[in-house]
Amino acid sequence: DSGVTQTPKHLITATGQRVTLRCSPRSGDLSVYWYQQSLDQGLQFLIQYYNGEERAKGNILERFSAQQFPDLHSELNLSSLELGDSALYFCASSGTGNTEAFFGQGTRLTVV
Amino acid sequence: AQSVTQLDSQVPVFEEAPVELRCNYSSSVSVYLFWYVQYPNQGLQLLLKYLSGSTLVKGINGFEAEFNKSQTSFHLRKPSVHISDTAEYFCAVRSRGGGNKLTFGTGTQLKVEL
Numbered sequence: 001d002s003g004v005t006q007t008p009k010h011l012i013t014a015t016g017q018r019v020t021l022r023c024s025p026r027s028g029d030l031s032v033y034w035y036q037q038s039l040d041q042g043l044q045f046l047i048q049y050y051n052g053e054e055r056a057k058g059n060i061l062e063r064f065s066a067q068q069f070p071d072l073h074s075e076l077n078l079s080s081l082e083l084g085d086s087a088l089y090f091c092a093s094s095g096t097g098n099t100e101a102f103f104g105q106g107t108r109l110t111v112v
Numbered sequence: 113a114q115s116v117t118q119l120d121s122q123v124p125v126f127e128e129a130p131v132e133l134r135c136n137y138s139s140s141v142s143v144y145l146f147w148y149v150q151y152p153n154q155g156l157q158l159l160l161k162y163l164s165g166s167t168l169v170k171g172i173n174g175f176e177a178e179f180n181k182s183q184t185s186f187h188l189r190k191p192s193v194h195i196s197d198t199a200e201y202f203c204a205v206r207s208r209g210g211g212n213k214l215t216f217g218t219g220t221q222l223k224v225e226l
Contacts, residue, residue: 002155002157004155031211031212033212033213033214035214042216042217042218042219043202043216043219044216045213045214045215048211048213050211055211056211056213058213090155090156092156092212094211094212098212099144099161099163099212100146100158100161100212101212101214102158103148103155103156103157104155105154105155106155
């Protein structure tokens with residue numbers, strides 16, 4: 001158990017809809033990272049938050065957004081969903097001085 | 113910017129045989145290197161990491177990897193695999209100066225057969 005919790009584990013929704021994925025980082029970790037794992041794109045970094053502020057941005061679509069709350073949990077919002085957004089979405093966290101990130105179990109999103 | 117190449121998408125191997133999973137990287141800055149494993153329907157688990165020092169790094173479950181700066185490689189090895197090692201293995205890099213934003217390779221599916 002990495003200590004990173006993601007909910008829900010599975011999500012099935014229709015095209016055009018909006019969903020929110022939630023991540024609780026390890027206790028005390030200030031950084032949260034979101035990744036997308038899809039068959040065609042592999043594992044891609046989406047976005048990083050550090051103590052509530054956006055720190056780095058990767059290949060994140062404009063339809064996607066994220067935030068980190070004062071209690072350090074993070075949410076990834078995906079809107080106007082398309083079939084191609086079906087993927088496994090991972091959250092990872094790390095603390096100050098950590099040289100590695102700890103991954104959650106992921107949320108499998110299926111868009112139908 | 114960094115990139116990671118895992119040339120082998122699938123590696124079949126018999127149980128108790130040795131295995132090597134190849135990883136090459138490209139970066140304009142110094143990097144840290146990682147191998148993660150993903151078992152079916154699970155998240156990513158860190159196998160081992162190279163930060164500095166000895167180029168031979170030992171990880172969990174009997175895996176080891178060797179950092180070769182001149183060849184920009186970080187190949188993963190195990191002298192004798194077990195059925196339970198069947199999983200997908202990802203090589204990843206991150207820059208030393210930045211946070212833990214990782215760039216991953218495309219993964220290698222290791223299939224251990226009896």
